[in-house]
Amino acid sequence: MNERDALRALAADLPHAGDDAAVVDGTVITTDMLHERTDFPPGTTRYTAGWRAVGASLSDVAAMGAKATAAVAVYADAAFDDEKLDRFVEGAVDVCEAVDAEYVGGDLDTHDEFTTASTAIGDASDAGVVTRAGARPGDALCVTGEWGRSAAALRLFERGDGGDDAVERANGLFRFTPRVADGLALADRATAMMDSSDGIARSLHQLAEASEVGFELDPDRLPVHPAVDAVAEGPAERFELAAHFGEDFELVCAVPEEAVEPAREACPAGLTRVGRVVDAADGVTADGDPLPDRGYTHG
Amino acid sequence: MNERDALRALAADLPHAGDDAAVVDGTVITTDMLHERTDFPPGTTRYTAGWRAVGASLSDVAAMGAKATAAVAVYADAAFDDEKLDRFVEGAVDVCEAVDAEYVGGDLDTHDEFTTASTAIGDASDAGVVTRAGARPGDALCVTGEWGRSAAALRLFERGDGGDDAVERANGLFRFTPRVADGLALADRATAMMDSSDGIARSLHQLAEASEVGFELDPDRLPVHPAVDAVAEGPAERFELAAHFGEDFELVCAVPEEAVEPAREACPAGLTRVGRVVDAADGVTADGDPLPDRGYTHG
Structure with missing residues (x-):
């Protein structure tokens, strides 16, 4: 099964899955994993990685038409380098600030390959959400x-x-x-x-x-x-x-x-x-x- | 820097980090990464892995005295086996049901090592949260x-x-x-x-x-x-x-x-x-x- 078929299977099982983000009681939530080999080409700084990883989740909140409120991220690497970790957090903080959300921390893990998992939440209690379904011929x-x-x-x-x-x-x-x-x-x-x-x-x-x-x-x-x-x-x-x-x-x-x-x-x-x-x-x-x-x- | 020192450094930078979960406008949020080599010994079923990964995040919500509302997870593996993925999702759904929360999906990723990242959110708007600070001599x-x-x-x-x-x-x-x-x-x-x-x-x-x-x-x-x-x-x-x-x-x-x-x-x-x-x-x-x-x- 490739990733796409697997996602389809996952969506079929879960009523809330299959859109850019899930919605629970007016709160939008979405999560993504990015890692070095496939997502961060050589030359990508940790600042950029933090920005991009958290940004990807904030983008999913945006796609629902919700107000992004906060994000967290897991930072996993073979070793914890003070400088690299600081830069990653700075990037995460800055991308959150760019969209008026708060970066509120996360978790650390030891992993062979530099891997991040970010999650963003948003508030959709005002306008409701815009899903992928609803486009009408003529729009x-x-x-x-x-x-x-x-x-x-x-x-x-x-x-x-x-x-x-x-x-x-x-x-x-x-x-x-x-x-x-x-x-x-x-x-x-x-x-x-x-x-x-x-x-x-x-x-x-x-x-x-x-x-x-x-x-x-x-x-x-x-x-x-x-x-x-x-x-x-x-x-x-x-x-x-x-x-x-x-x-x-x-x-x-x-x-x-x-x-x-x-x-x-x-x-x-x-x-x-x-x-x-x-x-x-x-x-x-x-x-x-x-x-x-x-x-x-x-x- | 070991993981503990790195977490300390991270907490010092972020006002919301350093407790079991962060709190933003009455919403509690927490994230964790678990992976095969360090967290799932040989013999651990995917059902158990799904339960445990999502359960670890729900436990952090519990530790804040908040009502767990929902969880998401990233499932990363070298290949997507239909059966394994289904079992993982079942475990995640069941642990959420055990605490009256909803499992609302997540993301898939290709990774050499079976790796999960789970995030749970909770509602602390009623009673407020209990942090690690506040214990008094005599308690x-x-x-x-x-x-x-x-x-x-x-x-x-x-x-x-x-x-x-x-x-x-x-x-x-x-x-x-x-x-x-x-x-x-x-x-x-x-x-x-x-x-x-x-x-x-x-x-x-x-x-x-x-x-x-x-x-x-x-x-x-x-x-x-x-x-x-x-x-x-x-x-x-x-x-x-x-x-x-x-x-x-x-x-x-x-x-x-x-x-x-x-x-x-x-x-x-x-x-x-x-x-x-x-x-x-x-x-x-x-x-x-x-x-x-x-x-x-x-x-």
Whole structure:
């Protein structure tokens, strides 16, 4: 069983699983594990790792349209280096501050491989939550921010010939701002929402399945992060990095026509219309061609 | 830096860290990582692992005197075996049900070593929380339940000669009931409380430091689990396993004299007076001798 099938099996068993986060009595909760080999390429600082690990969970809270309140993390490594641990905590504290949440500590563990597990909670008692189900044909398909920054960062990390400057830029790109403010602005406007951990293509297939709809993506409208242009060799690779790589932690949502403009004005990260919701029978397409349900499979 | 010093450093940085769980706006949150090599001896079933991993977090919520509401967990393994994952989830669901909380899912990850990270949340908006600070000289020192069951289980797992029956008993001993009901009963009675992850000796030193008091332990009064008698060779080893091994997930608390009897009646797991709180200058003693701050160092 691969990870995706396993997640499906897990969701089938648990009424609350299967969305970006679970909801219990108005509290949203979500957890993620990231580890060195698959998530933190050589060059990733502990500060960036703390930011990114906790940020990934805050992003899931954002995707529910909830107010992020707090996060905790487990820091596991082969040895506890004072400096590294401090930097990790600083990154975790700073990403929480960026979205007006509190980092309240966690646990330490000894592990062969540097491994983190972060959990964020949020408050959805005001506006309720936005799930992946609820998109209706005719709604506009919108996304926040710019896409492809993690893909660009990975290229910079991998190059190895860019020197310290490239590594520093890669770290900067890896430290995304979780879209909590945008999620809150979309909470009473979007009909369905999720974050883009696996890229726009896979996100659309997941939203389509949950909402029982289809999507028409206009690929030219997908806002691509400038860093992608610096690493991509041509338009095909540019689209590949922006659409399929994932880990952008931007929001993907369906918004009724009349709410698009007010939503756009309320989203600090910007909101771009990139297509529309269609009938399930029409499937998920880009420029009229089927958009494959393909993303980078992250460990 | 060892794990303990690192935790101290972490607690110094974060106002909310350093107790069994953090508290944010009346919500208690706590997280733990357990993994195969250090926490799940050969013979531990995935059902037991799910129960124990999530139970450890629920125990931290109990130690704050909060009502456990929900838990999530990350399940990481080298491959996703349908059957193993199902059993893990069943264990997680069942331990939550045992304390009237909800298991609401989690995340999957690919990892060389079977690793879990669990997070539990609880509601402390009614009675407030009981921290490790607050014990006063003259209070009775009390513990819930019986001690040494995890130590006895480990012996049974290690023996290897006991056959399936011994392994089954070991698994049963490993599936403790988190003391949430007891913690709630003690919430408005105890002056300080924690769970006994590192044994009674280390717990007393931690409570002593947080509350700036000392403790007189009467070791003969420590209720020892019957399974310890079956594996210990004599009284010294019996005390060692019950007092120093840890991972009992029982509650240790200070209770004012007049509240001991009503608290005892309200604790489903039983509450036993095992000593008393004294001045900090008197230190932590057992039968008049200094009780070493020594526990099993769990990975």
